[in-house]
Amino acid sequence: MIGRVFHALGDPTRRAIVEHLTAGPQSVSALAAPLGITLTAVAQHLQVLADAGLVKTEKAGRVRTCRLIPAGLQALERWIWERRLDRLHDVLDGKPD
Amino acid sequence: MTSVSPETIHDTFTIERRFPQSPNTVFAAFSHPATKRRWFADGHSQIVDEYSLDFRVGGREVARYRMSDATPFPGLPLVSDGVTLDIVPGRRIISAATMTLGDRPISAALATFEFLPDGSGTKLLFTHQAAFFEGSDGPAMRKQGWTAILDQLAQAL
Numbered sequence: 001m002i003g004r005v006f007h008a009l010g011d012p013t014r015r016a017i018v019e020h021l022t023a024g025p026q027s028v029s030a031l032a033a034p035l036g037i038t039l040t041a042v043a044q045h046l047q048v049l050a051d052a053g054l055v056k057t058e059k060a061g062r063v064r065t066c067r068l069i070p071a072g073l074q075a076l077e078r079w080i081w082e083r084r085l086d087r088l089h090d091v092l093d094g095k096p097d
Numbered sequence: 098m099t100s101v102s103p104e105t106i107h108d109t110f111t112i113e114r115r116f117p118q119s120p121n122t123v124f125a126a127f128s129h130p131a132t133k134r135r136w137f138a139d140g141h142s143q144i145v146d147e148y149s150l151d152f153r154v155g156g157r158e159v160a161r162y163r164m165s166d167a168t169p170f171p172g173l174p175l176v177s178d179g180v181t182l183d184i185v186p187g188r189r190i191i192s193a194a195t196m197t198l199g200d201r202p203i204s205a206a207l208a209t210f211e212f213l214p215d216g217s218g219t220k221l222l223f224t225h226q227a228a229f230f231e232g233s234d235g236p237a238m239r240k241q242g243w244t245a246i247l248d249q250l251a252q253a254l
Binding site: 069084 | 110112175221225
């Protein structure tokens with residue numbers, strides 16, 4: 001999961017999408033215009049961000065909107081704990097830091 | 098389309114690890130502040146600014162550090178501020194803590210550590226139950242927090 005988060009945020013266009021969404025929920029077409037990319041391209045990027053638990057898209061009538069969600073943060077916290085327990089193994093095995 | 102809906106997500110994850118050492122030895126790595134600091138706060142992925150542990154029920158545990166160059170978020174401050182809720186020597190520790198990343202509070206969590214005998218070693222069962230939040234600090238803070246994360250990430254790539 002943390003790999004998906006890093007992969008999702010590793011692309012400059014997807015980081016631009018996240019930056020736009022920090023201002024609040026937006027329609028897919030409103031996102032596409034300033035980025036100068038097609039609706040299809042935006043939809044593909046949104047799918048990667050959704051798979052990482054960073055955004056959620058919803059359809060209201062004929063308008064598809066998307067917004068940031070905190071699910072990607074879960075992966076970050078788990079990743080922090082996995083690293084901590086790796087170090088616990090090393091400490092108990094008497095390895096130097 | 099400018100309305101912001103604060104959202105909270107509840108999540109539970111578990112991590113299970115086996116150690117050749119006895120439950121009392123593994124437990125001691127949680128109860129001795131200097132030992133716990135070495136695995137909880139120290140490490141290649143962060144620079145520790147502060148670590149303190151008052152290991153007793155009601156005692157506080159604070160860790161302030163910055164993510165190192167070995168992470169995707171170099172320089173990003175991380176603060177864990179918690180309190181121990183339950184101690185059964187050699188068997189169980191329960192604590193509650195909030196986590197702040199950058200200027201952004203990201204979670205409030207209940208952490209349960211169970212030290213189970215496993216042959217001559219220990220099976221450690223860690224259960225993390227958390228509320229992850231976004232938006233409770235307002236749009237300006239949220240934008241600031243995300244911008245910090247994205248900037249740090251861009252520098253790391």
